Amino acid sequence: MTFRVVLEYDPVADAYSAVCPELPGCATAGDTEAEALKNAEEAIRLYLEPSDLWLPDNASLAEVRVG
Numbered sequence: 855m856t857f858r859v860v861l862e863y864d865p866v867a868d869a870y871s872a873v874c875p876e877l878p879g880c881a882t883a884g885d886t887e888a889e890a891l892k893n894a895e896e897a898i899r900l901y902l903e904p905s906d907l908w909l910p911d912n913a914s915l916a917e918v919r920v921g
Contacts, residue, residue, distance in 0.1 A: 855921040859894045861887055877901050 860873045870887050872894035874880040882897040884890030909915060 857898055859891060861890055872897075874898055874901075 857874050857876055860875060862871045862873075863869075864871060867883075869883050869885055870890040871881065871883045872890040874894060874897070877898065880897050880901045882890065882893040884893050907915065
C-alpha cells in the first residue's frame, strides 16, 4: 500500500514533521526530509501492526488483505 505523508519544516525546532493524514495520530519528525520520511515509514508500519485482542467466545477473527 502507498500512503501520503505531509512534510513540514519547523524553523523553531529546526526539524521536519511528517504526518500521514490517512492514519489519525500517525506522525513523526526528523532533522532532514529524508530522515522524516524514513521515520514516517517506520511509524506507519507500527501503526498498522496488529495488537492483541480479547474476543468473546462467540466471536471469530478474520484477516483481510488490501492492495
